[in-house]
Amino acid sequence: MKSIVFVAVLFSSFAVKAQTVNWASDHQSARHLASGQLAIDNALTYSIQYGYRVKSKRQTIINLEYAAPFGKTIADDFNIKTGAQFMWVKKGNLYFASEFRTVLRRFENNYTRLVNVGADISTTIGYYRKHWFVAAELGFDKAILTHFKHSKEYKEVFPAVKDGWYEPATGGILYLGLRLGYSARNITVYLKAGRKIEQDLQTQPLLPFYAQIGFVLQFKTIGSKK
Amino acid sequence: MKSAAVIILLFIVSSCTKGKFIQQEGNLVPNTVEQDPTLPALAVNGTVFHAETFGNPQNSILVILHGGPGSDYRYLLNCKEFASRGYFVVFFDQRGSGLSKRHNKEDFSIQLMIDDLNAVIHYYRKSPTQKLFLLGHSWGAILATAYINQFPSNINGAIFCEPGGFKWTDIEAYVKRARDIRFTSEILNDAFYLDQFITGKKDQHAILDYKLGLLAAAESSADNPTGNEALLPFWRAGAVVNKALFELGEKQQPDWTGNLKQFTPPVLFVYSERNRAYGLDHARLVSSAYKQVQLQRVDNAGHDFLSFPSGWMQFFPVALQYLNSL
Numbered sequence: 351m352k353s354i355v356f357v358a359v360l361f362s363s364f365a366v367k368a369q370t371v372n373w374a375s376d377h378q379s380a381r382h383l384a385s386g387q388l389a390i391d392n393a394l395t396y397s398i399q400y401g402y403r404v405k406s407k408r409q410t411i412i413n414l415e416y417a418a419p420f421g422k423t424i425a426d427d428f429n430i431k432t433g434a435q436f437m438w439v440k441k442g443n444l445y446f447a448s449e450f451r452t453v454l455r456r457f458e459n460n461y462t463r464l465v466n467v468g469a470d471i472s473t474t475i476g477y478y479r480k481h482w483f484v485a486a487e488l489g490f491d492k493a494i495l496t497h498f499k500h501s502k503e504y505k506e507v508f509p510a511v512k513d514g515w516y517e518p519a520t521g522g523i524l525y526l527g528l529r530l531g532y533s534a535r536n537i538t539v540y541l542k543a544g545r546k547i548e549q550d551l552q553t554q555p556l557l558p559f560y561a562q563i564g565f566v567l568q569f570k571t572i573g574s575k576k
Numbered sequence: 577m578k579s580a581a582v583i584i585l586l587f588i589v590s591s592c593t594k595g596k597f598i599q600q601e602g603n604l605v606p607n608t609v610e611q612d613p614t615l616p617a618l619a620v621n622g623t624v625f626h627a628e629t630f631g632n633p634q635n636s637i638l639v640i641l642h643g644g645p646g647s648d649y650r651y652l653l654n655c656k657e658f659a660s661r662g663y664f665v666v667f668f669d670q671r672g673s674g675l676s677k678r679h680n681k682e683d684f685s686i687q688l689m690i691d692d693l694n695a696v697i698h699y700y701r702k703s704p705t706q707k708l709f710l711l712g713h714s715w716g717a718i719l720a721t722a723y724i725n726q727f728p729s730n731i732n733g734a735i736f737c738e739p740g741g742f743k744w745t746d747i748e749a750y751v752k753r754a755r756d757i758r759f760t761s762e763i764l765n766d767a768f769y770l771d772q773f774i775t776g777k778k779d780q781h782a783i784l785d786y787k788l789g790l791l792a793a794a795e796s797s798a799d800n801p802t803g804n805e806a807l808l809p810f811w812r813a814g815a816v817v818n819k820a821l822f823e824l825g826e827k828q829q830p831d832w833t834g835n836l837k838q839f840t841p842p843v844l845f846v847y848s849e850r851n852r853a854y855g856l857d858h859a860r861l862v863s864s865a866y867k868q869v870q871l872q873r874v875d876n877a878g879h880d881f882l883s884f885p886s887g888w889m890q891f892f893p894v895a896l897q898y899l900n901s902l
Contacts, residue, residue: 392772393765419769421762427769457773459766460793460807464773493773498604503807507789508606516598520783521775548775555771 369401369413370540370566372533373437373445374478380536380568383411387564392557393419393427401566409437413451426458431470445485448473453491461504466496466520476529485529487544493521522549525560538566598774604786605812608675615675618668621688621695626675626811627668629700631659636707636732637700638663638899641670641693643714646788646818648674651808651883652713654892661896663709666700670719672817674810678781684820686722686830693723697730709899713737713882715821718747721832721865728838733902735844735895738854738879742836742865744829746858753853754802754879763797766790784815795880803850803878805886833865842868844898846891850878870898 369385383401388394397417404410411434418428433451440446453468469492476485499513527544543561547554601607609617609624618627626648638658642649649667659665669676671692672684701708708731712720717739724731725742740747740754757763770790776783789812794800796807845863847854856873863869874881874890881887 393768394759419765420760421765423762427765429772455772457769459790460796461790464770466773468772491772493775496598496773503793507810508604510602510606512596512603514596516596516603518598520598521771521773523772523775548771550775550777553775553778555768555775557768557771 369399369411369415369435370529370531370538370542370564371401371411371435371447372478372480372483372531372538372566373409373440373447374443374480374483375533375538375568380570382569383413383566384569385564385566387417387562389417389560389562389564390557391417391560391562392555393421395419395429397429397564404434409447411435415451423458427456429453429455433470443477443479444475445478446473446475449489455493461501461507463499463501464496465499466493468493468495472525474529481533483529483531483533487525487527487529487542489525490549491523491525492519492549494519496520523547523555524549524551527560536568538568540564540566598786599780599782601782603782605782605789606675608677608812610677612675618696618699620699621692623671623679623692624677625668625671625692625696627666627696629664629666630656631662631664633664633700634702634706635662635664636709636899637666637697638709638711639666639668639693639697639700641710641712641716641719642673643712643716644673644814644818645670645689645715645821646673646814646816647715648676648811648814650674650811651880653809654882654888655711657892658896658899663899664700666696668696669811670814670817672820673814674812676814678814678816681778681816681820681823684817684824686821686824686828689719689821690723690726693719694727707732707902709733709735709902711735711737711895712739714739714879718742718832721836722830724839725832725835728835731839731841733841733843733899735846735898736863737846737882737891738848738851738859739862741862742833743831744825746862747825750853750858754851756801756853757799761797761799763794763799766794766797778816781816785812788813788815788818801852802880803848803852804880805878805884808880808883836865837867840867841902842870842898844870844872844895846872846874846881846894848877848879848881848887849873849875854879 381403385399387397399415401411401413415431431451431453435449437447449472451470455466457464472489474485474487525546529542531540609615616628618625640655648669672679710720717736721742740750843866847859877887
């Protein structure tokens, strides 16, 4: 318990989810974004992400993220998200952006294996300068369809358990937080933290907060012209 | 691209078999006595308990109290063995637990749990001279003490197996030690990562019970300080009663030791060697509330020593000798 509290305090003292971009940085011609994060987000997790800046009128980045918790068993639990984020409005240094991602996630323990297809929709509004930014984010992570497959251990507990796809949507968590970032040269380092609540707006998840520290590296394809 | 998305969507939709609703009892968690009339049941004190008895009803009664709150008596079925040694053994799943009827959070109080036990005892006890013993494990041992504290002259003897404490401060300290788990351990992923898949409202009992049941898998992990050797058998984890009683404990900070000195028979107090969160010091601290204590350590076993062969084989002869001596 002490160790949980310690790590929680450590991370929440930094100010987790989509690829965090400084919309005002001067590296907008760099099409590729690579990032790495360490987070408390339903566990102590690590993640890597790749983003590609699409040629369009408004800044648009499509991305792919893999996140997994630390733990003894590798790849029994993970999260793969893919989607796009759009910068809709810029008014002076104020930027308004949204992100839409589909989620494929997996959970396994001694009793069950869950595979879920979901969606994560978030929006950010913030003050962005060339070298720093601060933004607020609001998002909803919805577990839409979940497939349940139970182990023989759980079938000993409850032999009549029914495996298969379950409906209606099995879960949903709202999150609200802050992002702080610093950009220099082609790298942005950032901190994010916030609170979570389940979709009934009453129940707290076991970890009712999230926090993330990460970096985003922006680069052009090797050999490409400026 | 569009056609690929349509195919994936059709695949997902076609994979959904009608009838598998997550809130539906009987899909992910078993039916309780409310839905399944074939289960052995006992209707007293305004609820219906899942209950079973073994042995001759005229013999001395031994009431088995499970832990949790919210676990059930399935993991304590080894205690049936007392029936073959001259005891009338009573098992029941406490209110809102196991296969007993579910109740909403607002319905619970600690006094109600004591009243339930009193009602079960009155149902089975044929006369005031029929000897009555309680055997409580973990929370069940706390409930047994809360009962004795209220009715010190009703009971002829009691066996306590690793109760967190008989005062809230002791319970809190024990629970804190029992949950001291490394942040990078698999056990923590198993607990926390689940929240993004399943969420349940406070009245969606089947979902909440299923989630809590999955967490029980962590009990057998090598990372768990409580030292169990394997998964514990259970029917249904009662999430609502678990949350309700923990919240009541935090709010009311109960102390069930005030009248225990009036309880004159010796008690048998048992703790396990492998439970790193317990130990001799805590066993002495907690058991000191009673006048006469026979303290016993069960070696090579963890918190749930009643459920596994090594613990049970050490415990049973000691417990039997204790009961026969009263």
